[in-house]
Amino acid sequence: xxxxxxxxxxxxxxxxxxxxxxxxxxxxxxxxxxxxxxxxxxxxxxxxxxxxxxxxxxxxxxxxxxxxxxxxxxxxxxxxxxxxxxxxxxxxxxxxxxxxxxxxxxxxxxxxxxxxxxxxxxxxxxxxxxxxxxxxxxxxxxxxxxxxxxxxxxxxxxxxxxxxxxxxxxxxxxxxxxxxxxxxxxxxxxxxxxxxxxxxxxxxxxxxxxxxxxxxxxxxxxxxxxxxxxxxxxxxxxxxxxxxxxxxxxxxxxxxxxxxxxxxxxxxxxxxxxxxxxxxxxxxxxxxxxxxxxxxxxxxxxxxxxxxxxxxxxxxxxxxxxxxxxxxxxxxxxxxxxxxxxxxxxxxxxxxxxxxxxxxxxxxxxxxxxxxxxxxxxxxxxxxxxxxxxxxxxxxxxxxxxxxxxxxxxxxxxxxx
DNA sequence: TCTGGGGTCCTAGGACCC
DNA sequence: TCTGGGGTCCTAGGACCC
Numbered sequence: 001x002x003x004x005x006x007x008x009x010x011x012x013x014x015x016x017x018x019x020x021x022x023x024x025x026x027x028x029x030x031x032x033x034x035x036x037x038x039x040x041x042x043x044x045x046x047x048x049x050x051x052x053x054x055x056x057x058x059x060x061x062x063x064x065x066x067x068x069x070x071x072x073x074x075x076x077x078x079x080x081x082x083x084x085x086x087x088x089x090x091x092x093x094x095x096x097x098x099x100x101x102x103x104x105x106x107x108x109x110x111x112x113x114x115x116x117x118x119x120x121x122x123x124x125x126x127x128x129x130x131x132x133x134x135x136x137x138x139x140x141x142x143x144x145x146x147x148x149x150x151x152x153x154x155x156x157x158x159x160x161x162x163x164x165x166x167x168x169x170x171x172x173x174x175x176x177x178x179x180x181x182x183x184x185x186x187x188x189x190x191x192x193x194x195x196x197x198x199x200x201x202x203x204x205x206x207x208x209x210x211x212x213x214x215x216x217x218x219x220x221x222x223x224x225x226x227x228x229x230x231x232x233x234x235x236x237x238x239x240x241x242x243x244x245x246x247x248x249x250x251x252x253x254x255x256x257x258x259x260x261x262x263x264x265x266x267x268x269x270x271x272x273x274x275x276x277x278x279x280x281x282x283x284x285x286x287x288x289x290x291x292x293x294x295x296x297x298x299x300x301x302x303x304x305x306x307x308x309x310x311x312x313x314x315x316x317x318x319x320x321x322x323x324x325x326x327x328x329x330x331x332x333x334x335x336x337x338x339x340x341x342x343x344x345x346x347x348x349x350x351x352x353x354x355x356x357x358x359x360x361x362x363x364x365x366x367x368x369x370x371x372x373x374x375x376x377x378x379x380x381x382x383x384x385x386x387x388x389x390x391x392x393x394x395x396x397x398x399x400x401x402x403x404x405x406x407x408x409x410x411x412x413x414x415x416x417x
Numbered sequence: 418t419c420t421g422g423g424g425t426c427c428t429a430g431g432a433c434c435c
Numbered sequence: 436t437c438t439g440g441g442g443t444c445c446t447a448g449g450a451c452c453c
Contacts (some may be wrong), residue, residue, distance in 0.1 A: 036421080037421095041419095042420095042421075043420065043421055045421080058453090059420080059421085060420085061418075061419055061420050062418055063419075064418080064419085064420090067418090072418095103452090103453075104452085104453045105453080106453085109452075185451090185452080186426095186450090186452085187451085188450060188451045189450090189451090190449085190450060190451085191450075191451085201436080219428070220427090220428090221426080221427055221428080222426095222427075222450085228427085244424075244425095245424085245425070245426090246425080247423095247424090248422090248423070248424075248425070249422080249423085250421085250422060251421090251422085252420085252421060252422080254419095255419095287445085287446095289446090289447095293446065297419095297420075299448080300447085300448085301446085301447055301448070301451085302446085302447080303445080303446060303447075304445095304446090305444085305446085306446060336420090337421090339422085341424090402423075
């Protein structure tokens with residue numbers, strides 16, 4: 001059997017948002033900073049290594065972070081700059097290879113097998129990539145180099161902060177065996193503690209456990225996947241990411257008693273965000289799912305699948321309301337979040353709108369209401385693109401969320417479609 | 418003192434079809 | 436007089452990732 005080459009890179013910008021903030025404002029360098037929260041509300045989206053040294057981490061409520069690190073500086077995000085810097089890093093990567101799989105704003109896999117004759121062996125390419133990102137953009141980036149994607153990603157985590165780790169093919173076991181299972185893609189808190197109950201804490205211990213036992217413990221799919229990764233069977237190639245399978249939006253509300261008016265308003269806003277993005281991408285979805293998080297953080301979902309695709313704001317809002325109340329029960333019940341998501345997506349070529357689809361679909365262009373809803377949405381999209389997002393809307397924005405996620409952040413997350 | 422917002426994938430039961 | 440086996444779709448819940 002021919003050993004495959006060590007030519008997969010995983011590159012991961014360190015504490016990305018915080019690093020950009022420190023780059024843009026020299027006064028922040030060397031200081032403990034947190035992006036995306038305040039001491040009163042919100043959660044920390046990213047923090048500098050100086051803050052991490054005090055135990056601050058992503059996802060942590062702002063008040064808790066301030067407790068752990070009294071000198072912590074809360075920084076308002078420069079979200080458009082993050083997108084810009086992320087794109088520029090990808091451009092640098094493209095100078096080395098076109099085989100890039102971007103995972104998120106600050107992270108990508110590269111297959112450099114076709115680049116070695118131009119730039120040298122993979123570890124040299126990795127070093128040059130790091131030097132260029134540091135020299136031209138001023139950002140620290142960690143890189144892992146290995147034979148598989150899973151291994152390269154683990155290597156980049158081990159390399160942090162601002163490091164490079166190369167795993168030669170003959171030393172994979174030596175590298176992996178002592179590492180905690182939590183470093184593996186797909187092992188979160190629940191899986192890690194289930195494994196720990198069986199005394200499995202390291203990747204080496206997992207690799208030594210019979211696959212059938214792991215499958216019994218974690219279920220077939222998860223068990224098989226993790227067993228394979230632990231023994232370094234990872235057939236995944238570096239490739240462009242598949243088109244999205246769902247489009248959604250959600251909004252945390254703080255604990256409040258559900259009222260007909262508030263639920264309708266929030267769902268209307270969510271439906272508008274989702275529907276606008278769907279139409280902009282020429283998509284429509286058949287399945288609408290509503291998520292309700294109750295006051296005690298328990299989550300409920302209700303979904304409905306239509307015979308044909310729907311994408312208009314009004315139909316999404318009406319259906320979402322019905323599903324939401326099915327989950328909530330009665331007005332007065334405490335809720336803390338509402339979300340909607342459309343899945344079973346299909347491409348919706350404009351021409352298709354001229355043909356009748358399904359008689360029982362409220363959006364069938366063959367029905368009077370379907371046609372008028374589509375026309376209404378189209379004119380709203382047009383007005384918005386001419387006058388700005390806030391120009392028109394179905395519902396008044398009476399409910400302002402005091403410490404919600406900034407709009408710019410949402411736009412950042414929405415950009416992918 | 419209270420937990421964001423965008424997603425993917427898997428499981429399990431039930432309906433339904435052949 | 437008694438109940439197979441396989442496949443697909445739908446729904447609800449949950450783990451996980453960035």
